[in-house]
Amino acid sequence: MSRINQCHSIADLRAAALARMPSVLFDYIEGSAEDEITARWNREAFSNYSFLPRTLRDVSTVNLSTTVQGINIDIPVMSAPTGMTRMFHHEGELAVAKASHRAGTAYTLSSVATTSIEDIAKATKGPLFFQVYVWHNRKMVNDFMQRCRKMNYDGIMLAVDLAAFGKRERDLRHGHGHAARLKWNLARSAIIKPAWLYHYLTQAKWRMANMLEHLPHGALVDKVLETVNEQFNPSVTWEDARDLMKSWGGKFILKGIQCKEDAILAAEMGASGIVISNHGGRQLDGAPATLDLLPEIVDVVGKDIEVLIDGGISRGSDVIKALALGAKACLIGRAYMYGLGAGGEKGVSRCYDILREEMVRVMQLIGCSDIHELGPHYLRKRIP
Numbered sequence: 570m571s572r573i574n575q576c577h578s579i580a581d582l583r584a585a586a587l588a589r590m591p592s593v594l595f596d597y598i599e600g601s602a603e604d605e606i607t608a609r610w611n612r613e614a615f616s617n618y619s620f621l622p623r624t625l626r627d628v629s630t631v632n633l634s635t636t637v638q639g640i641n642i643d644i645p646v647m648s649a650p651t652g653m654t655r656m657f658h659h660e661g662e663l664a665v666a667k668a669s670h671r672a673g674t675a676y677t678l679s680s681v682a683t684t685s686i687e688d689i690a691k692a693t694k695g696p697l698f699f700q701v702y703v704w705h706n707r708k709m710v711n712d713f714m715q716r717c718r719k720m721n722y723d724g725i726m727l728a729v730d731l732a733a734f735g736k737r738e739r740d741l742r743h744g745h746g747h748a749a750r751l752k753w754n755l756a757r758s759a760i761i762k763p764a765w766l767y768h769y770l771t772q773a774k775w776r777m778a779n780m781l782e783h784l785p786h787g788a789l790v791d792k793v794l795e796t797v798n799e800q801f802n803p804s805v806t807w808e809d810a811r812d813l814m815k816s817w818g819g820k821f822i823l824k825g826i827q828c829k830e831d832a833i834l835a836a837e838m839g840a841s842g843i844v845i846s847n848h849g850g851r852q853l854d855g856a857p858a859t860l861d862l863l864p865e866i867v868d869v870v871g872k873d874i875e876v877l878i879d880g881g882i883s884r885g886s887d888v889i890k891a892l893a894l895g896a897k898a899c900l901i902g903r904a905y906m907y908g909l910g911a912g913g914e915k916g917v918s919r920c921y922d923i924l925r926e927e928m929v930r931v932m933q934l935i936g937c938s939d940i941h942e943l944g945p946h947y948l949r950k951r952i953p
């Protein structure tokens with residue numbers, strides 16, 4: 570039996586990723602902003618709810634399938650966008666897209682991906698979203714959207730939580746922003762990870778694959794911080810988001826909504842969905858746990874716009890709790906990144922299998938046979 574099959578939880582996949590990956594890269598996945606309080610709150614928020622199980626009900630079959638943005642998905646979980654994924658495992662974004670589609674769900678490609686819009690679309694058949702930022706170089710963003718249109722992507726996800734880049738201190742300590750120091754630290758941490766190192770030495774260089782024609786330095790990943798700092802535009806407003814939505818003309822999701830006032834603005838703007846997200850705690854430390862925001866946001870816009878959520882999801886029970894509080898579906902980031910780091914496509918598939926099995930079991934144990942019947946009546950807020 571392979572090491573991946575011996576992983577029985579997302580925590581096991583995390584341990585396997587830690588064993589296989591250079592610590593500099595593992596920390597990039599694991600780390601959050603400043604004191605990493607928001608990332609911890611994201612996790613803890615799930616344990617503030619207990620289940621109220623019903624019994625003696627027929628739960629011989631459980632329906633987990635639903636729709637996101639009108640697309641059928643087999644499980645209420647999809648992949649969040651994550652950048653530069655080939656650094657963590659040589660199979661990179663392709664592995665995540667293929668495993669997501671095998672699990673019957675949607676994949677979201679990041680703007681700073683190491684695999685191109687076209688290569689993902691050609692290699693996979695399932696639903697695809699593409700994540701953008703409103704960058705200084707609007708020509709580049711428009712080019713991304715045009716290419717997505719040509720390759721039949723199902724929607725655009727605009728990340729709105731990056732008016733400035735989060736202070737991720739693990740990365741700063743490893744030398745992010747200082748190419749020579751970062752390279753040295755990566756080399757030191759990679760020398761004891763032979764499986765990862767072999768592929769690093771024998772595979773093509775990591776490049777930000779969607780920007781090859783737009784960046785003078787060949788879009789090498791070493792330049793990612795430089796690019797991000799050059800491109801991030803702190804003057805972006807709702808007007809810009811509206812313009813982008815209009816020029817896309819299809820399904821358009823705002824990712825990074827963190828209060829009910831902005832959720833209302835998103836609905837008024839005519840966006841087709843929001844993701845309640847704090848970037849997994851990687852941006853503003855001190856932002857609330859996403860699950861804590863969910864009930865009040867669903868209360869004000871739940872009828873007008875599709876509400877998705879991410880942050881801290883590492884158990885099937887977390888997904889069921891979010892659905893019971895009104896989310897249409899959940900996005901996962903680190904959970905599948907651990908699977909990827911541990912074993913490429915196989916590891917990501919294992920992540921989805923674990924979550925699916927856990928969701929079915931929880932549904933049976935709470936006496937609910939269809940996720941569409943979930944509601945707050947299945948939960949009780951714990952008194953701390």
Ligand SMILES: Cc1cc2nc3c(=O)[nH]c(=O)nc-3n(C[C@H](O)[C@H](O)[C@H](O)COP(=O)(O)O)c2cc1C
Nearest residue numbers: 598649650651652679728848849879880881902903
């Ligand atoms: C390694 C890593 C890279 C990420 N890259 C991006 C990105 O390129 N664009 C983006 O919108 N969000 C990015 N995110 C945030 C995720 O889309 C998502 O919001 C977050 O991971 C959810 O929290 P979780 O990791 O606790 O599941 C990244 C997250 C991680 C962990």
